[in-house]
Amino acid sequence: AQKIIPGVRVGALNVGGLTYLQAKNALQNYEQKVSKVVTFKLDSKEFKISGSEINLVYDWDSSVSRAFEVGRTGNFFIDNKDKIACILRGLYISAIYDYDDNLLAGEIAVIQAENNVEMQDASITLAEDGSLTVVTSKEGVKVVGDSFYNALVNSFDRLDFSIKTLPVKKVTPKILESDLKSVLPQVKKIVANQITIRGGSKSWILDKAQLLNLLQFQKKDNVEISLNEPKFEAYRDSLAQDVNKLPRGQVTR
Numbered sequence: 001a002q003k004i005i006p007g008v009r010v011g012a013l014n015v016g017g018l019t020y021l022q023a024k025n026a027l028q029n030y031e032q033k034v035s036k037v038v039t040f041k042l043d044s045k046e047f048k049i050s051g052s053e054i055n056l057v058y059d060w061d062s063s064v065s066r067a068f069e070v071g072r073t074g075n076f077f078i079d080n081k082d083k084i085a086c087i088l089r090g091l092y093i094s095a096i097y098d099y100d101d102n103l104l105a106g107e108i109a110v111i112q113a114e115n116n117v118e119m120q121d122a123s124i125t126l127a128e129d130g131s132l133t134v135v136t137s138k139e140g141v142k143v144v145g146d147s148f149y150n151a152l153v154n155s156f157d158r159l160d161f162s163i164k165t166l167p168v169k170k171v172t173p174k175i176l177e178s179d180l181k182s183v184l185p186q187v188k189k190i191v192a193n194q195i196t197i198r199g200g201s202k203s204w205i206l207d208k209a210q211l212l213n214l215l216q217f218q219k220k221d222n223v224e225i226s227l228n229e230p231k232f233e234a235y236r237d238s239l240a241q242d243v244n245k246l247p248r249g250q251v252t253r
Helices: 020-033 060-069 076-088 101-115 145-158 177-192 208-213 229-244
Strands: 008-010 037-042 045-050 091-093 123-126 132-135 140-143 168-171 195-199 202-206 215-219 223-227
Touching: 008 060, 020 060, 037 145, 045 101, 060 091, 076 091, 101 140, 101 145, 123 177, 123 208, 132 177, 177 208, 177 215, 177 223, 195 229, 208 215
Parallel strands: 008 091
Antiparallel strands: 037 045, 123 132, 140 168, 195 202, 215 223
């Protein structure tokens, strides 16, 4: 019987020198012994994705057929290159398998949601006594999606279900407490102004909290204070609705 050329590995298993049936049986037996649970660790916490939860199914017939093709494609250059690779260092072939994409995406999303921490820039708030306070920035944490997915696929490819580190990156705030403290005197002057908006017979006075809410801070070389246009437009639209509101009980034709 024909045998797979020596040095070929499917997943974590060396199938070189085996017949089709021997290789298939060896892979099936190996699958029975592994947990098919990928565990990611971050600090003291562990997060698991089980093959049974995503309908992971290995196709050993296709995997062994692919292993048999090594050195037998009919292409002189490719076949000899693969044979030399097998002799020198062995040739790895990914296992062939299938899983439910939606179920896997759901498992990934749960782990990301548990570990992602939103970055918060420093901000300025208005205390009950009317004074302005700078709130300290907070560093964020984000699961690196591509690295996370690639680590999962690599585990399935190689039937490697050892514990792995969850790939995360820190998200650094752009605006720090020291940045806002440097512009705090300017902010105090801005919110101390009394701004009146008139529309028809109505008028609205913007208080300190409203003025502060309409400010945004951006950092280039220095911190710049500007109008937060989306918030201002939303406020303007709310005033327009109030101006155009019909008196109660009035009927129009």
